[in-house]
Amino acid sequence: MADSDFPGSRLEAPLTNPVSVSWQSPSNIAFVKYWGKTGRQLPVNPSLSMTLSKAFTETRLTSLPRETEGTADLDFWFEGKQNSAFGERMKRFLQSITDIFPWLEQVSLKLETHNTFPHSAGIASSASSFSALALCLCSLDTELCGILLDETEFRIKASFIARLGSGSACRSLFPGLTVWGYTKSLTGSSDLFAVPVTEVHPLFKTLRDTILIVNSEEKAVSSSEGHSRMVNHPFAEARIRQAGKNTTDLLEAFKTGDKDSFIRIVENEALTLHALMMTSDNGFMLMYPETVRIISRIKELRRETGLDICFTLDAGPNVHLIYFEEQSEQVAKLIVEDIFKNIKQNTRIDDFCGSGPVKLS
Numbered sequence: 001m002a003d004s005d006f007p008g009s010r011l012e013a014p015l016t017n018p019v020s021v022s023w024q025s026p027s028n029i030a031f032v033k034y035w036g037k038t039g040r041q042l043p044v045n046p047s048l049s050m051t052l053s054k055a056f057t058e059t060r061l062t063s064l065p066r067e068t069e070g071t072a073d074l075d076f077w078f079e080g081k082q083n084s085a086f087g088e089r090m091k092r093f094l095q096s097i098t099d100i101f102p103w104l105e106q107v108s109l110k111l112e113t114h115n116t117f118p119h120s121a122g123i124a125s126s127a128s129s130f131s132a133l134a135l136c137l138c139s140l141d142t143e144l145c146g147i148l149l150d151e152t153e154f155r156i157k158a159s160f161i162a163r164l165g166s167g168s169a170c171r172s173l174f175p176g177l178t179v180w181g182y183t184k185s186l187t188g189s190s191d192l193f194a195v196p197v198t199e200v201h202p203l204f205k206t207l208r209d210t211i212l213i214v215n216s217e218e219k220a221v222s223s224s225e226g227h228s229r230m231v232n233h234p235f236a237e238a239r240i241r242q243a244g245k246n247t248t249d250l251l252e253a254f255k256t257g258d259k260d261s262f263i264r265i266v267e268n269e270a271l272t273l274h275a276l277m278m279t280s281d282n283g284f285m286l287m288y289p290e291t292v293r294i295i296s297r298i299k300e301l302r303r304e305t306g307l308d309i310c311f312t313l314d315a316g317p318n319v320h321l322i323y324f325e326e327q328s329e330q331v332a333k334l335i336v337e338d339i340f341k342n343i344k345q346n347t348r349i350d351d352f353c354g355s356g357p358v359k360l361s
């Protein structure tokens with residue numbers, strides 16, 4: 001499939017009335033990390049994530065009549081306020097996809113969006129925001145131009161569009177565990193869109209993610225800057241091989257219910273992501289001393305208690321504590337009585353493996 005496989009439609013007659021659609025779409029946390037891209041936002045390695053449940057964005061997109069055609073025009077509202085910084089990014093994104101949705105030049109758009117989680121909490125808001133927007137665009141395509149797709153085609157198209165906004169967003173379109181990027185270990189996998197992992201042991205459907213907030217300020221280096229540091233990275237080739245193997249091994253662990261391999265791979269990926277940042281040209285560090293203290297303590301606690309806990313990190317200092325529902329009571333106790341002693345800010349967000357986006361109207 002290429003971009004041209006989504007032939008764009010124009011409105012046959014100018015729009016006379018506003019048309020609105022709205023979607024709720026979750027964020028996701030990667031277990032195998034997407035780090036490095038090429039071409040039109042294609043990944044250099046496969047990645048694998050869990051769709052979250054409680055951390056989501058709700059987006060309402062309204063197309064309004066427009067007098068003259070021109071570049072995509074957007075009025076962006078975030079949490080009830082007009083927001084220019086993120087709005088500019090969304091507008092640039094819309095302007096970049098008029099080959100797929102030519103009608104974007106024939107209408108004005110109003111986008112109203114809010115998140116269920118605090119900004120910069122270590123939850124990828126770009127994943128939930130761009131997946132929600134992509135779903136709204138595909139729904140408007142149906143409403144305005146009569147483009148009809150079955151449920152699977154619709155999700156795949158939305159995943160393709162979300163990818164163009166923010167790579168990791170394409171994985172939020174499906175419930176549970178999702179792979180983006182071609183791997184010979186998963187039939188149907190593609191660099192262009194994500195696909196759901198279907199062979200999953202029931203245990204892995206009960207995964208939980210508690211985000212331990214170390215710092216909620218804007219991070220010093222954006223993920224797009226981070227991706228660009230992978231070009232000519234001295235360890236790039238080895239990294240791409242490692243991500244491929246970790247994806248294959250993790251898919252096998254999901255099938256068989258192998259918790260030990262899961263834990264080993266998830267922590268290896270988290271530390272590799274940050275090692276790649278540190279070893280890039282003009283290297284940088286996003287972990288804080290507290291991040292290091294918490295992840296060391298999680299490893300010790302696993303040894304001491306025998307609980308199946310592990311950590312992952314996004315491109316930031318906050319720690320995602322990953323565990324299984326059957327041990328959630330013991331883990332909650334550990335967080336309060338032990339792990340929180342290592343953090344100044346005792347803030348956490350409890351989330352779990354989710355069931356994917358929901359159409360609101």
Ligand code: PMV
Nearest residue numbers: 030033034166167168223315
């Ligand atoms: O989708 P982006 O460009 O924000 O990149 C996300 C990269 C990581 O969050 C660090 C890893 C991942 O796969 O989600």
